Amino acid sequence: MRLINQQLSPPALLALKLAPFVLLVIAYLAGSAARLADNPADKLLPALSSMATAIDLMAFTPDRRTGDYLLWTDTWASLKRLGAGLGISTAMALVVGVAIGIFPVIRALLGPFVGFVAMVPPLALLPVLFIMLGLGEISKIALIVIGVAPLMIRDMAQRVLDLPREQIVKAETLSANSWLVVWRVVLPQVLPRLIISLRLQLGAAFLFLIAAEAISSDSGLGYRIFLVRRYLSMDIIFPYVAWITFLAAMADYGLDRLRRWLFPWSDMEGGR
Amino acid sequence: MTSFTSRTLSTLAVVGTSFLAMPLAAQEKTDFNVAWSIYVGWMPWGYAADNGIVDRWADQYGITINVTQFNDYVESINQYTAGAYDAVTITNMDALSIPAAGGVDTTAVIVGDFSAGNDVVFLKDAESIADIAGRSVNLVEFSVSHYLLARALDSVGLSERDVSVVNTADPDMVGAFQTTDVNALVTWNPMVSEIAALPDAVPVFDSAMIPGEIIDLMVVNTDVLADNPDFGKALAGIWYETVTLMTSDTPEGAEARAAMGAASGTDQAGFEAQMAATQLFADPAEAVAFTASPDLGDTMNLVRAFLFDKGLLTPTATSDDAVGIELPDGTVLGDPDNIKFRFTTEFMQMAADGAL
Secondary structure: OOHHHOOOOHHHHHHHHHHHHHHHHHHHHHHHHHHHHHOOOOOOOOOHHHHHHHHHHHHOOOOOOOOOOHHHHHHHHHHHHHHHHHHHHHHHHHHHHHHHHHOHHHHHHHHHHHHHHOOOOHHHHHHHHHHHHOOOHHHHHHHHHHHHHHHHHHHHHHHHHHOOHHHHHHHHHOOOOHHHHHHHHHHHHHHHHHHHHHHHHHHHHHHHHHHHHHHEEOOOHHHHHHHHHOOOOHHHHHHHHHHHHHHHHHHHHHHHHHHHHHOHHHHHHHHO | OHHHHHHHHHHHHHHHHHHHOOOOOOOOOOEEEEEEEOOHHHHHHHHHHHOOHHHHHHHHOOOEEEEEEEOOHHHHHHHHHHOOOOEEEEEHHHHHHHHHOOOOOEEEEEEEEEEOOOEEEEEOOOOOHHHHOOOEEEEOOOOHHHHHHHHHHHHOOOOHHHOEEEEEOHHHHHHHHOOOOOOEEEEEOOHHHHHHOOOOOEEEEEHHHOOOOOEEEEEEEHHHHHHOHHHHHHHHHHHHHHHHHHHOOOHHHHHHHHHHHHHOOOOHHHHHHHHHOEEEOOOHHHHHHHHHOOHHHHHHHHHHHHHHHOOOOOOOOOOOOOOEEEOOOOOEEOOOOOEEEEEOOHHHHHHHOOOO
16 A cells, blocks of 8 residues: 555544654653753753642732732733734735725735835834834734734735636626625625634734733733743743643634634635 | 654654753863853953963863853853853842752852942933832843842832833833833943933932942852862953953053953943943952952842842742852851852952962
8 A cells, every 4th residue: 555545543543643742741751850850940841840830820829019810911911912913904904905906096006015015024123113102012013913914915915816807797797886896796705714814824923922022011921931031930931832822722723613603605615 | 664653753752852851961071161241341251262361271271161152141041050051151149040049059250340330220300219109110120120120219218019110121221211101211231321321311320329239240050160170260360361451551451441342332432431330350359358248148138038029039939048148158148958059269369369
């Protein structure tokens, strides 16, 4: 049998899926044990028990100074920024992207400009943003929007341009005006794509969020990681990284469910 | 197939494990790694490395010393704590809270200087430090700036509850101060001299008001030092030769100051201004007297109380006694069974006696 045609039994499939995770944990535990044997107070690869203590301290014990539960206030602060940034980006992608795709005037006016702006490396703009917009929430949200919106706009515009021209001509022969074409032909087909586009930008949005929080902030997931980095507190950093990964994975999954629920017809495309 | 798979897996496991388990070596050796970062009191290390002073002293003791400059101070400390470097330039406070609290037994072999104006609290539209009440203060949280703020608030009977702290990266301090929503800030040189030149900056408190509390050190892993005392001697030799040169009123001294100024992004005049805000111990006898004086114990008591209050003296610490600090006369502050930070005058004394 050829390798490409191999059939795996369900237990083998499960074992293979789990193997990388198990290997990672084993390698970590072995490395951690070796370093802790040398130095019981080692901070680089802390034991699972000290990570559990750190999680307990961050998530379930009120902070001595402020009385807040730090993990939850950090999460809330970060999610607010992320939500605002992605919300603005999504709205911009919908309005501007569809307009570029369907209206020749807007396409001529904004198409090349958005394409150009999308190439600006957002992190390089960070010092400028902080001076122009201050160190508060606005500059952090602006960084996410600048990083994410142009790509989403371009994606939307391209999707609209990719629609079969015949559909639009057909709608026109049925006496639809421009707005009706947008409403009945374009939007139902590109809205599902908007959510997919948003999912693909989640990782980038988290990157910009953490970069902004690292520079100036008083709460947030990225803020905490860069703060305790000063003290090599890997027992806090590892759980925070795992938590961010979990949040991003959940958001990804949730958005996909949302797409299927809102636009059930989008699942028929290509049998996805 | 199975044997192939299991072999691959076990190989991967071994590779992964050995990567994660970097050895924390401590035995007699001849190659040593020293990390330093840009700061007025540490510039001599870069100058000594560039001008052959390091190699000359290393050769005298038959060892090799690699001096590496880090652009990121915290990263240099983390590398030392992780075991990749044998020695690092660090402040007394960070030495206690990062390597020592991280279980890496650390000895201060050279007490280079203390900050006497290099760390400053700036306000806008203010006359004294008392005007800071109610403001949000931009600073690098948990750094010596944070400590300076705590001492400044203390001096007028305020506490950290009276202000809110915003963690801000040190390269962005100068830009941050020029935005309208920032009206209180704590930072160190070279940012201090940039901010002081801005029209609305009012310096209300600086480290000259708490002399001798923010100390810049060269620390060495205690186990490495115990097995290789020659390394400590070479470091002391390099240090005092270089600082004698840089503080001398000769053309060579001026040239060294100009070179160090250029390396830290300023010029000779700018560098000399920073030196004026630094109490540099060019004479090893002065450094020995400072390190042996009982004031050092008082300072370390203030520092460990601050660190404990901020939860930085190991997360499980129940009092500021969690990590032991040994002073040159053998007095131990804190837990005598967990001494992780030691001051010694041994090598500075040898320099003073000309015994290197």
